[in-house]
Amino acid sequence: MKGVAALLEDTSVEAGGRQKKTDIISTVEFNQTGELLATGDKGGRVVIFQREPECNNEPYCQGEYNVYSTFQSHEPEFDYLKSLEIEEKINKIRWLPQQNAAHFLLSTNDKTIKLWKVSERDKRPEGYNLKDEEGRLKDVSTVTSLQVPVLKPMDLMVEVSPRRVFANAHTYHVNSISVNSDCETYMSADDLRINLWHLAITDRSFNIVDIKPANMEELTEVITAAEFHPHHCHLFVYSSSKGTLRLCDMRAAALCDKHAKLFEEPEDPSNRSFFSEIISSISDVKFSHSGRYLLTRDYLTVKVWDLNMENKPMETYQVHDYLRSKLCSLYENDCIFDKFECAWNGSDSVIMTGAYNNFFRMFDRNTKRDVTLEASRESSKPRAVLKPRRVCAGGKRRKDDISVDSLDFTKKILHTAWHPAENIIAIAATNNLYIFQDKVNSEMH
Secondary structure (H helix, E strand, O other): OOOHHHHEEEOOOOOOOOOOHHHOEEEEEEOOOOOEEEEEEOOOEEEEEEEOOOOOOOOOOOOOEEEEEEEEOOOOEEEOOOOEEEOOOOOEEEEOOOOOOOEEEEEEOOOOEEEEEEEEEEEEEEOOOOEOOOOOEOOHHHOOOOOOOEEEEEEEEEEEEEEEEEOOOOOOOOOEEEEOOOOOEEEEEOOOEEEEEEOOOOOOOEEEEEOOOOOHHHOOOOEEEEEEOOOOOOEEEEEEOOOOEEEEEOOOOOOOOOOOEEEOOOOOHHHOOOOHHHHHOOOEEEEOOOOOEEEEEOOOEEEEEEOOOOOOOOEEEEOOHHHHHHHHHHHHOOHHHOOOOEEEOOOOOEEEEEOEOOEEEEEEOOOOOEEEEEOOOOOOOOOOEOOOOOEEOOOOOOOOOEEHHHOOOOOEOOEEEEOOOOOEEEEEEOOEEEEEEEOHHHHOO
16 A cells, blocks of 8 residues: 555535435445445435546546436325334445446335446437427328438437435335346345345335344344355355354245354453444455455454354454543443454455544555544645554654544544546545545656
């Protein structure tokens, strides 16, 4: 990661201003090419950013992201049978692989998943025989000659339309959706069940995992995240609040109650405390692009697992170990239950995850170097250089070190995304979206 800290720069995309609860970004996702970036917020809105073409004659014009389309995906609802409000907050967005000129994405709130089509129109038909220019039908008796309608150029218009609504399949809150590599099916996971859907069928889904006990008083764990393997359509993984990962093979049985592999790290008895179970809960799991490894995030660490080794992770990285002594106060202010996400870079060599005080962490798996960077308005000017930050847990403090006691726990980076091929990252810091770009290629010459 040599030079990453000094060479990441912000392309200055901010979706913020006054912080309203509905403006808080709740998910960030690049599409398969990285040309589009979608964010969802607590107000049920989806904002899509498009990367502009690079300019050959301007060295600093590196294809910035600008707003492409904004639409309301979900509205607040009320479940009258259970007397519960259903939030409009977007929990997850997933892009479908592009198969024609249009783009498709799935978005979900706590209960309902929707499939959206995003398409462009830059021509309009003119010269209808049976309609006038306003689109009203003409009196057929007034038509004395026939003409061939023509397509005339018009200003580019981005149209977003709902194509499918997948509802009424989840009793509990949906925490994950994942598109299968067969491009025909996807799965959705809630606290106790995982369902398999066909993208063309909205009125039924197949339950493939059900961990709900017959007696809810015996409930000991919940599902926290789930994802399909990037290449094998029969494999998927799900994580639990007990810190375990289960790899399931859909070829073995229709209901994957018996996992193919169980990944679990034995607990060190010397580290046992009241908070052990809470901080071991896995908040996110991601397959590597190669499909060989799994990346997981718990409260204090990120871990890399090899699919061929179940008894312990290959690599463990401390995200903010200096908080270990602060767990009591973090429990009291509920921060200990925050769900941080994690991300791989395109070559699976660097991993990224968020922290508090608008800090985010990067770990280079080859050199074992790590860096702490900050997403802030001070560093958000175009071509501003990001400086590494350091948190001091006690003892001698260097200049520019930040004390643990001065960290702002209301500023947290829960949602991050990495461009699938390039060193471009998207960081959601409450109601602001920061996009940073690695300038190593253009500035090292």
